[in-house]
Amino acid sequence: MFLLKNCRLVPQLTEGFAGAMADIIFDDEKIIEICEPGSVEHFDGQVFDAEGGTVLPGLFDLHCHVYMFDLSKIAEMDRKEEAYTFVDAYNFSREYLRQGYTTLRDAGCAHNIAVKLRRLREAGLIEPIPDILSSGRALT
Numbered sequence: 001m002f003l004l005k006n007c008r009l010v011p012q013l014t015e016g017f018a019g020a021m022a023d024i025i026f027d028d029e030k031i032i033e034i035c036e037p038g039s040v041e042h043f044d045g046q047v048f049d050a051e052g053g054t055v056l057p058g059l060f061d062l063h064c065h066v067y068m069f070d071l072s073k074i075a076e077m078d079r080k081e082e083a084y085t086f087v088d089a090y091n092f093s094r095e096y097l098r099q100g101y102t103t104l105r106d107a108g109c110a111h112n113i114a115v116k117l118r119r120l121r122e123a124g125l126i127e128p129i130p131d132i133l134s135s136g137r138a139l140t
Helices: 071-077 082-098 110-124
Strands: 002-010 019-024 031-035 044-050 060-065 101-106 132-135
Touching: 082 101, 082 110, 110 132
Parallel strands: 002 044, 060 101, 101 132
Antiparallel strands: 002 019, 019 031
């Protein structure tokens, strides 16, 4: 568990809590409690100070292609070897996560890479990437 202190909230996205600032207690997967700032006196887990930064829910991209990191070279992407496509897609999905996207709906990927990335993530064999809902291999 961890405590994120001094968080700014977006009221429209914070059901059941009316304050603009809060401390938030998390476990490994979800929010346990949203508290008034400074109200958590003793906490046994890790504590992070958001320093007034805004906390948002995970973002979703509902139409992406995780292998299309450089649209200026789209014709070349479908001709790339699978290993290079995998590395590009992995790096692109990591960038999505860095920007706050926790779920991607991949609308088709060369070499079925999105499905392979999802399986590796589920097995814990790669560094974290967003959840991927994949349409499978790109047909065109």
